[in-house]
Structures are given as C-alpha cells and as structure tokens.
Amino acid sequence: METFNCVTALYYILKANSTALRVKQATYHAGEIQAQPVDFIIDVELKAKRLLGEPIYNVFLRAVYNENLELLPEYTREALGRTLSEYGLGPEGTYAKLYFSVKNEQVRSS
Numbered sequence: 001m002e003t004f005n006c007v008t009a010l011y012y013i014l015k016a017n018s019t020a021l022r023v024k025q026a027t028y029h030a031g032e033i034q035a036q037p038v039d040f041i042i043d044v045e046l047k048a049k050r051l052l053g054e055p056i057y058n059v060f061l062r063a064v065y066n067e068n069l070e071l072l073p074e075y076t077r078e079a080l081g082r083t084l085s086e087y088g089l090g091p092e093g094t095y096a097k098l099y100f101s102v103k104n105e106q107v108r109s110s
Contacts, residue, residue: 001074001077001078001081002081003081003082003084003085003089003090003091004077004078004080004081004084005069005081006090006091006099007044007081007084007089007090008064008069010040010095010098010099010102011040011041011044011064012064012065012067013102013106014037014040014041014102015041015064015065034097035094035095035097035098036098037098039095040089040095040098043087043089044084044089047080047083047084047087047089048060048080048083051079051080051083052076052080056072056076059071059072060072060076060080
C-alpha cells in the first residue's frame, strides 16, 4: 500500500505540473538514459491499464485526478501497489532520482 501511495502521489504531481511533461533530448550518463517525468507517467498508466482493465483503469484515473483514492477498493490498491513495486516504479526503484528531485523541488518551493 505504501508503494501505491508514493507512486500515485508522484503521478499526481507530475500530471498536475504541465511543465514537467516537456520532452527533452535523452543524454547518456554511465551507459544509462536519465529517467524523465513523461517516462514515469507512461509507465504508471501502462501498468495500471494492463492490470485493471479499461473500466477500473478509468476509475483509477478519476480517483487520482480528484485526489480521492478511496474510490478504489483496498484490494485493487494493494494489487496495483504490488505490480508497481515489481516493475520498480516505487521510490527505491528505477525512478529514485525522479522522486528525489521532485521532493527537493517541493521543499524548496515551500
């Protein structure tokens, strides 16, 4: 459930901040491409849609948009959290630097 909450919080922040969705030229650092916010959003949406199916996926999108995740049943949130964790979308996964940079931006702005 913690992974689900962290992923949906970052997802909401990135979706609400349209400037984060700018596409930038990919650059290699130590043989890896830096993860961009748009990559994270697409990954979350793909994984959620595959797991949930179209009708529940639409409910998921509405729940995140309205910041009311209780619209989703607890078992759905847990299953989605497990799936997102398996694919490394949590704070300690592939997008750890993105979580860190967004958190730092929020601290600086407040």
